Amino acid sequence: MSDAARENVDIVAPAAKRRQFFLNGGHILLGLGGVMLAIVILTALFAPLIAPYDASATSPESLAPPSAAHWLGTDSIGRDVLSRMIVGGRTTLLITFSAVFLALVAGLILGLLSGYLGGLVDEIIMRALDIVFAFPVFLLALTVVAAIGPTIPNLILTIAIVYTPAMARVVRAPVLSVKQWDHVEAARSVGMSETRIVLRHVLPMVASPILVNTSLTLAQTIFTITALSFLGLGPPPPDPNWGGMVSESRQFMELAPMTVVGPAAAIVFATLTFIVLANGLRETLDVGN
C-alpha cells in the first residue's frame, strides 16, 4: 500500500466524540420509575423480613384503628393489615411477572415469525391471534379462570394467553419495515442464515417498542390480576393478595377504612410504577413520536 493511499484515511469525525446526555423529562421519569420498581421488587423479595407480623396470624383485636403496634390497623379477624399488604405483593407480582414474561416470549416468537416470514404464515398467525384479540381482555380472563379454576399456574397461563396477541402485534409491526432495511439486505447478501438475520439484525432494531409495551402490559396485568382476585377468582386463601384483601375488607370499610385503603394504595403504587417506567422508556428510546 502506497503512502499516498494511506493519506486518504479520514480522521474520525469530532462530533461523534462528544456523546451528549441531556437530562430531559424522559430521564427523570425513567429514574423515578426505576426507584419505584426497586421499592416494589425489594419489598416483595424480602417481605417476610420486612413485615412486622406473620401475615396469617390472627389476634383478638379485630378491626383495630391504626396505632403504633399496627400502623394500618387490623382486619376483621385481627390480622395486621400492613404485614398482609407487604406479603400480599409477592403473589400478585409473581403472577404478574411470570404471566407477562410468558406473553413476551410467545409474542416475540409469533410476532417475529409473522412479520419476518410474511405471506401465509403471517395470515395464519395473525388471524388466530385475532380470535383471541376479539374478546375483551377481562372477560376472557374471567371466563378462562372460572372454567379451569383459580390456581396460581392457571392464572399465570390465562393472563399470558390474554396478553399475547397485543404483544405479537407490537413485535410484528416494526419487523415488517425493518426487514426491508438495507443492513438486513446486506446481511442476506453476505449469506447469513435467516435465524441469525432475525436475531442479530432485526430484533435489536425493534427492541424499543417491545420494551415500552412490556412495561405497560405489566401495569395492566397488575390491574387485571387484582380485579380477578377482587371477584374471588384470584389465588386461593389463606395467602394474602391485594385484590383479595380489598374484597374481604370492603364490607367493613366504614368501620376500618385503612383495611381497604392500604392494599388499594399498593395496587395503585405498583401500577403507577410500570406506567411511569413505560413513559420514561418511551421518551428516552424515542418510541412512537
Place this chain on the structure above:
Amino acid sequence: MTSATTPPLLEVEDLSVVFPARRGGAPVAAIDGVSFDIAPGQTLGLVGQSGSGKTTTGRAVLRLQAIHRGSVKLLGRDLTRMSRSELRGMRRHMQFVLQNPYSSLHPRMTIAQILAEPLRVHKSAPENRTRERVEELLTLVNMDPATMHRYPNAFSGGQRQRIAIARALAVNPDFVVCDEPVSALDVQTQAQIVALLQSLQEKLGVSYLFIAHDLAIVREVAHKVAVMFRGRIIEMGAAGQVYDAPAHPYTQMLLDAVPVPDPALQRERLRRAQPERHFPDDETARGPCAFGEDHALSGTSRWHRVTAEHGVSCRFWPENSPLPAHDRAMET
C-alpha cells in the same frame, strides 16, 4: 476481452423479473430478457435512468430478488436452481455493496463485528485469526485498523462505504455487485472510492457489476458497458465503443445529457434545442420490435452486432444504416 479459452465468470441469460400486480393493475415487468457475461477480473458497467431496472438486475443476479424467468450462472453453476442453503454457500463467491452507506451498516454493531460476521458465516478465517483478518481488511480499504471498535456513526459517508466494501471483500469473493456505490457520496469522496475499487480489482482480480447513472464514472471503471432502458439492455459493448460510437439513439441521448467541462460550449449546447426523441414504450423482448418487425415470426435475431464486441437492441439500429447484407445478427 473475453477470449474463447476463458469461460465467463458470470453468465446471465434471458433474466426477467416481474413484480406482482397491485390491486387493479397489471403485473410490471421490471426487467425483461436481460443477458450478459462478465469475465474474471472485468467490470461491466450498467447504466440507465432511474427506474430502468438497474438495481433490480443487480439484486436478481444475486438472487435477492425472486426471478420470473432466465438463468444466472456463477462459476458455471446455475444459481436459479439452487436450494436456499446451497445458495447461502455460493454467497461467499458473490457479494453486494449497497448504494447508501448510511443505512447498509448495522448501527448497533462495531466495525469489527460487522467485518467478522461474513468470516464467521462462511468460516473463511479460523476464530483466532478473525481479528487479524479484520485488521487486514481495514488496511486493504485504507482505513486505520485502530478504529475497529467504533460504531458506524463515528464515520463519514466515504469511510462507511469503505467499510461496506471491506465487508463485501471479507470472504474473498469472485464477483461483487456495486449498486451505485458512490452516488450517495460527495464528488471528491466518489473519486477516492472509485480509485479504491479499481486498485482492489487489480490486486484481487475480482469482477464487478458496477451499477451507476453517472456515465463518466462508469467510463472510468468499466471494461464493458450495458445501457438499460425500461428493463431491457438496449446497447452493450466495450466501454470505448459505446461511448465513442453509440449505436442506439437512447445511448446517444444519455451521452448528450452529460455536461461538457467547457462553460462556453456547454452554454451553447443548452441553447440549442434538443431534438425530440421518442422511444417506443412497447419495445419488449417479445413481440414486434421498434420498427414493427416481429423477429420471432420472421426468424431473424433482434440483437444486432455492430462489431464483434458491440451490440444493439435491434438490428435496424443505427437508424440510418442499411439493412445488413448478410445477417451478422446473433442470438442474444
